[in-house]
Amino acid sequence: MQTQTVHVPLDGGRAYDILVGRGLLAEIGPRVAALEARAVGVVSDETVAAEYGEAVLASLARAGLRTGLIAVAPGEASKSYAGFAQVCDGLIAHRIERGDLVLALGGGVVGDLAGFAAASLRRGVRFVQAPTTLLAQVDSSVGGKTGINSPHGKNLVGAFHQPSLVIADTASLDTLSLREMRAGYAEVAKYGLIDDPDFFAWCEANLAEIYAGGPARESAVAACCRAKAGVVVRDEREDGERALLNLGHTFAHALERLTGYQSARLVHGEAVAIGLCLAFRFSARLGLCPGQDAGRVANHLALAGLPTTLAQVPGGCGTADQLLDAMRQDKKVRDGALTFILARGIGKSFIAPGIEAGAVREFLVAELG
Ligand SMILES: NC(=O)c1ccc[n+]([C@@H]2O[C@H](COP(=O)([O-])OP(=O)(O)OC[C@H]3O[C@@H](n4cnc5c(N)ncnc54)[C@H](O)[C@@H]3O)[C@@H](O)[C@H]2O)c1
Ligand SMILES: O=C(O)C(=O)C[C@@H](O)[C@H](O)[C@H](O)COP(=O)(O)O
Numbered sequence: 240m241q242t243q244t245v246h247v248p249l250d251g252g253r254a255y256d257i258l259v260g261r262g263l264l265a266e267i268g269p270r271v272a273a274l275e276a277r278a279v280g281v282v283s284d285e286t287v288a289a290e291y292g293e294a295v296l297a298s299l300a301r302a303g304l305r306t307g308l309i310a311v312a313p314g315e316a317s318k319s320y321a322g323f324a325q326v327c328d329g330l331i332a333h334r335i336e337r338g339d340l341v342l343a344l345g346g347g348v349v350g351d352l353a354g355f356a357a358a359s360l361r362r363g364v365r366f367v368q369a370p371t372t373l374l375a376q377v378d379s380s381v382g383g384k385t386g387i388n389s390p391h392g393k394n395l396v397g398a399f400h401q402p403s404l405v406i407a408d409t410a411s412l413d414t415l416s417l418r419e420m421r422a423g424y425a426e427v428a429k430y431g432l433i434d435d436p437d438f439f440a441w442c443e444a445n446l447a448e449i450y451a452g453g454p455a456r457e458s459a460v461a462a463c464c465r466a467k468a469g470v471v472v473r474d475e476r477e478d479g480e481r482a483l484l485n486l487g488h489t490f491a492h493a494l495e496r497l498t499g500y501q502s503a504r505l506v507h508g509e510a511v512a513i514g515l516c517l518a519f520r521f522s523a524r525l526g527l528c529p530g531q532d533a534g535r536v537a538n539h540l541a542l543a544g545l546p547t548t549l550a551q552v553p554g555g556c557g558t559a560d561q562l563l564d565a566m567r568q569d570k571k572v573r574d575g576a577l578t579f580i581l582a583r584g585i586g587k588s589f590i591a592p593g594i595e596a597g598a599v600r601e602f603l604v605a606e607l608g
């Protein structure tokens with residue numbers, strides 16, 4: 240299988256490539272060395288470090304790079320102030336200098352955390368993303384959103400800091416659990432739901448092959464990276480269009496906060512799956528979207544093995560008022576008013592500012608049954 244390259248043509252010397260292909264981790268050294276650093280601080284989690292750490296460190300060393308490894312505990316709880324301190328102090332202890340590199344080896348948790356540490360360390364060092372989950376390969380490794388969670392809400396502390404290179408080894412997905420594969424698939428389907436109904440239909444037809452591996456998986460990863468790169472280049476800092484990538488996330492982030500960022504209960508992709516269904520059902524309730532489309536979204540995500548209702552959140556997700564309270568911390572809030580990404584149908588999403596809290600509350604009460 241050939242390596243595909245998606246270019247992200249940002250200006251100011253910040254353009255970078257996303258490489259997608261099987262087996263890229265084993266030969267990562269020369270590609271990182273080409274960025275002209277002397278040392279690389281590899282940030283990972285314990286699960287990924289055990290699986291891929293040795294091969295990656297060996298490849299970097301063969302390419303003449305000095306390395307140091309920092310491994311956090313796996314799961315969303317590491318995207319925290321404590322996790323941030325662990326990573327920053329680890330990089331400092333490994334004497335990672337301004338001209339050196341941070342390498343994020345892992346899923347979105349590691350990517351967001353390592354990226355934020357890179358943005359902050361010595362006021363900014365470059366970093367490379369080596370995403371090892373489907374979610375990270377199709378979404379979080381691209382676009383430069385980095386950060387950590389606050390007890391008040393998801394990703395509330397962070398920075399925009401673009402990677403210098405993204406290396407997505409699709410063979411690494413062979414060791415991913417089915418639960419995490421499914422979670423990543425929610426963000427794949429999201430791209431179709433935003434503005435590409437043909438891609439959504441392709442996903443419906445190719446779901447089994449995306450899960451099983453093979454050409455459809457590579458195609459899906461590259462297609463999502465192309466879609467995200469386009470949005471990011473047009474609106475890097477979310478002044479407009481980029482907010483569409485937040486489809487389902489106002490609901491999802493509230494659910495993650497109310498489940499205490501406990502991966503055992505709910506992971507980001509599962510929260511997004513529920514959030515996508517809620518965004519479509521809310522749109523239908525407001526008379527914006529055919530109920531049939533909302534049904535098609537939920538049917539497909541259920542077929543993909545994902546939760547689609549609030550009742551499926553293990554241990555519950557709080558009351559309508561608690562959910563609404565969490566949503567008030569959403570970064571899309573303007574002058575205290577909620578902004579949602581709503582839809583007029585599959586592939587017809589739009590930014591809807593100034594949504595009445597009362598309407599959201601009534602909808603949530605109905606959804607909670
Ligand atoms: N920055 C962005 O644009 C952006 C976009 C989407 C999501 N996110 C963030 O990404 C995070 C979720 O990322 P995630 O779903 O990758 O979760 P994750 O990073 O927690 O990884 C999921 C689990 O899979 C394990 N794992 C990772 N790679 C593996 C592999 N190849 N083999 C076996 N196990 C492996 C990890 O140890 C972890 O337990 C959330 O915090 C979310 O907010 C950020
Ligand atoms: O890249 C973006 O922009 C996204 O919104 C992608 C989302 O999938 C991702 O979860 C992101 O971290 C959410 O951003 P936030 O600004 O709402 O924290």
Ligand SMILES: [Zn+2]
Pocket residue numbers: 378426488507511
């Ligand atoms: Zn997301």
